[in-house]
Amino acid sequence: xxxxTQSSRYLVKRTGEKVFLECVQDxxxxxxxWYRQDPGLGLRLIYxxxxxxxKEKGDIxxxxxVSREKxxxxxxxxxxxxxxxxxxxxxxxxxxxxxIQYFGAGTRLSxx
Amino acid sequence: DQQVKQNSPSLSVQEGRISILNCDYTNxxxxxxxxxxxYPAEGPTFLISISSIKDKNEDGRFTVFLxxxxxxxxxxxxxxxxxxxxxxxxxxxxxxxxxxxxFGAGTILRVKS
Numbered sequence: 001x002x003x004x005t006q007s008s009r010y011l012v013k014r015t016g017e018k019v020f021l022e023c024v025q026d027x028x029x030x031x032x033x034w035y036r037q038d039p040g041l042g043l044r045l046i047y048x049x050x051x052x053x054x055k056e057k058g059d060i061x062x063x064x065x066v067s068r069e070k071x072x073x074x075x076x077x078x079x080x081x082x083x084x085x086x087x088x089x090x091x092x093x094x095x096x097x098x099x100i101q102y103f104g105a106g107t108r109l110s111x112x
Numbered sequence: 113d114q115q116v117k118q119n120s121p122s123l124s125v126q127e128g129r130i131s132i133l134n135c136d137y138t139n140x141x142x143x144x145x146x147x148x149x150x151y152p153a154e155g156p157t158f159l160i161s162i163s164s165i166k167d168k169n170e171d172g173r174f175t176v177f178l179x180x181x182x183x184x185x186x187x188x189x190x191x192x193x194x195x196x197x198x199x200x201x202x203x204x205x206x207x208x209x210x211x212x213x214x215f216g217a218g219t220i221l222r223v224k225s
Contacts, residue, residue, distance in 0.1 A: 042118075
């Protein structure tokens with residue numbers, strides 16, 4: 001079974017703090033993704049990566065950055081957290097040629 | 113610009129009956145479609161997929177139908193069970209590129225016992 005592990009289930013941060021969300025997958029997948037889920041908006045892609053040190057912007061990259069130094073790990077960084085970044089953050093991974101993404105349990109981030 | 117739309121925010125069905133969840137897309141270049149199920153406090157889990165060369169794919173109680181001319185797909189669950197109560201997301205992508213997916217907003221399914 002594919003396992004995607006997100007380091008925290010719940011996080012509470014203050015406005016202006018730098019926030020790191022970590023994601024690790026154990027299936028040697030090439031592709032990794034960060035989404036945020038908001039009510040009525042579904043899953044929106046923030047960034048994705050198809051190889052180590054490679055990254056591509058998704059649909060809503062503003063206010064976020066990512067890092068992929070190792071194949072199994074993909075980090076999402078909020079440089080200066082703001083209240084509108086309060087959300088559920090989901091990490092996923094996938095491999096060629098099957099386009100099935102496997103998700104972690106999610107991190108619910110509250111920015112106060 | 114929502115390329116994948118799930119117009120019903122919620123659906124309520126009696127146990128044992130059929131649940132039909134609908135999804136529309138606007139980009140005719142999508143050639144691969146998936147359904148995911150999500151329980152509260154968990155990540156989405158893959159349910160079933162279909163490529164554009166087919167119009168139907170079945171897996172146990174779950175069947176996905178694709179109508180390319182209408183740019184519409186649907187997920188049928190027969191018979192519905194209380195454990196099926198969850199949020200269902202439709203997603204679309206491209207087989208050739210094999211990575212990015214576009215998700216709909218989700219439909220909350222409640223199966224009443």
